[in-house]
Amino acid sequence: MPWNMNDYPASMKNLEKVTRKKAIDIGNALLADGYPEDRAIPIAISQAEKWHEDAPDKEIQQEKQAKNPQKEDKHETNPNTKKLINANVLVKYQEDQWIVISEGAKQASERLAKKSEAIERGKRIAENKQSKLKVYKRDGTLQETLDYTTDK
Known part of the structure; x- marks a missing residue:
């Protein structure tokens, strides 16, 4: 609602x-x-x-x-959302910075200078999405996977 x-x-x-x-x-x-x-x-x-x-x-x-949000306000919907809702969150090194991106997304949600900041942000997103966080090394190899999924 x-x-x-x-x-x-x-x-x-x-x-x-x-x-x-x-x-x-x-x-x-x-x-x-x-x-x-x-x-x-x-x-x-x-x-x-x-x-x-x-x-x-x-x-x-x-x-x-700005006008206050209303219950009947229309929002553009993204056809890829259903796929991205449960997608794992990735922390990767790209173009001289650390990015936080959902697996399958075209665009990073965050671009940060420090890996530690990207991991912290990725953890919060993965916890909220109840998905996994995959942290990669600078060379592109998988460093660790943190699981925030729950059995509901």
């Missing part, structure tokens, strides 16, 4: 208002793409918090002034 600023998951209650607004919008987009609520909520919160940390002040001000 989509959310708005008056009706949202309890776990978003303590977020700063602009971060909650972003989390609701991200969460609604994930729901539109077929994510179940129990997976969309932690992903949306994590992504909104990361956005708030990294966004320039101007972008945060624009978000504060």
Whole structure:
């Protein structure tokens, strides 16, 4: 069920208002793409918090002034989402940086200078997706696989 600023998951209650607004919008987009609520909520919160940390002040001000998300808002859906929802998360070295990417995705979700930062980010994503994290060495060989799948 989509959310708005008056009706949202309890776990978003303590977020700063602009971060909650972003989390609701991200969460609604994930729901539109077929994510179940129990997976969309932690992903949306994590992504909104990361956005708030990294966004320039101007972008945060624009978000504060933007229209509040509504339950009936339309979101573009990605036909590959169903495949990527359960895809493993990879940490690989590419073009002089460490990337975090879902297996089968065309584009990295993160590009970081340090492998340790990429692994930490990959762990959070894999935990949220309840998938595996595959960490590769700089030479492209598999270093380790961390399993965050659960038997539900």
